[in-house]
Amino acid sequence: MTLRLSPTLLRFGLAFAALGVAFLGALLVLRGTALGWGLIAVAFPASLGLALAGDALGGDFGGTLRARWGALAAQMRPWMWWLCAYAALKIPVPLWPEGFPVLGLLSTVALCVAGWLYAAERVGSRRAWAMAALSFVVGWGVELLGSRTGFPFGIYSYATSPPPTLLTVPLIVPLGWFALTLAATRLAGGRAWLAGVLMVAWDVGLEPLMTAERYWLWSDPAPLWAGAPLQNFVGWWGVGTGLAWAFTRIAPGLFGLRRRAWSLPIQHRGEARVTATVSLVRVESAPRPDLSRLSFAAAYPIELFFLPGGLVLVGRYVEAGVTLGAMLAALTLARAVRGRA
Numbered sequence: 001m002t003l004r005l006s007p008t009l010l011r012f013g014l015a016f017a018a019l020g021v022a023f024l025g026a027l028l029v030l031r032g033t034a035l036g037w038g039l040i041a042v043a044f045p046a047s048l049g050l051a052l053a054g055d056a057l058g059g060d061f062g063g064t065l066r067a068r069w070g071a072l073a074a075q076m077r078p079w080m081w082w083l084c085a086y087a088a089l090k091i092p093v094p095l096w097p098e099g100f101p102v103l104g105l106l107s108t109v110a111l112c113v114a115g116w117l118y119a120a121e122r123v124g125s126r127r128a129w130a131m132a133a134l135s136f137v138v139g140w141g142v143e144l145l146g147s148r149t150g151f152p153f154g155i156y157s158y159a160t161s162p163p164p165t166l167l168t169v170p171l172i173v174p175l176g177w178f179a180l181t182l183a184a185t186r187l188a189g190g191r192a193w194l195a196g197v198l199m200v201a202w203d204v205g206l207e208p209l210m211t212a213e214r215y216w217l218w219s220d221p222a223p224l225w226a227g228a229p230l231q232n233f234v235g236w237w238g239v240g241t242g243l244a245w246a247f248t249r250i251a252p253g254l255f256g257l258r259r260r261a262w263s264l265p266i267q268h269r270g271e272a273r274v275t276a277t278v279s280l281v282r283v284e285s286a287p288r289p290d291l292s293r294l295s296f297a298a299a300y301p302i303e304l305f306f307l308p309g310g311l312v313l314v315g316r317y318v319e320a321g322v323t324l325g326a327m328l329a330a331l332t333l334a335r336a337v338r339g340r341a
Helices: 007-030 035-056 061-075 078-090 097-123 125-149 172-187 192-212 230-250 296-313 317-340
Strands: none
Touching (some): 097 296, 172 296, 192 296, 296 317
16 A cells, blocks of 8 residues: 655654654754754754755655745735744744843734734734734733732733833733734634634743743642643633734634624724735645735744744653643644634
């Protein structure tokens, strides 16, 4: 019996295998083995090429790669480039551990810019600013309240957080509330409760990673996970659900919803598919890359790769496995719920 893989599965299987080799290289670098640098230098660029043309190995790999890259580049929107920057800024972290605060802030800013551009492209800049401002103010407000009173997340402190901060709250946190909420709400198809679930699964990985980096420290008397109590995850679901609900009222068309938006002093455009004119290319083994259906929800599977990987690199192996399981379960739930709609 011959096992046949589709060209897409073959490409991404090979690409993830190459990323695994690059990840192994990062582990070797952390252990002082120079060979790790060579593995990273070879495997990471190879993963990009295999993702585009891995199914053409043994054939015209070079020609297929050039043709598909040309087709892909012609379709790239500004927000997509910023999303790529977000992912790229995560790559040097294991090789420069002391640079985590800088790289973490820059990658979060890139993700926020990507999210804002994605929203502005579809519903206009003022609605995009409304969502960004609302989530920043609410996110900063609940974190300031939480770190000083223990409500709604539990007892924790930002005393050890690296700068920049705003009244002790690191800026990466309220910025993250906008980007995470937008990606989760888009992935949930506008279902606020489901967006909250996706964000809780995301936080399962954030807690052990960010406490390891001393962005915040827990001192709650009833710890459940990485020092965080059950109250923390209930609070995350509540805040995330509330913000997602507000997002769907500010720009329902952005999430595929047919309802009247909250009135803002602008003309509401509604969601529109953005297309680009591309030159015709001939690829025999698989169709031309098509980005017309890509959305900002792609941030979630990107984080599904990097967040557990980051935990492995700081020696939190159990936490990495639990995070991977939680995010995969949330992603599966989202797809199942949307599939029944």
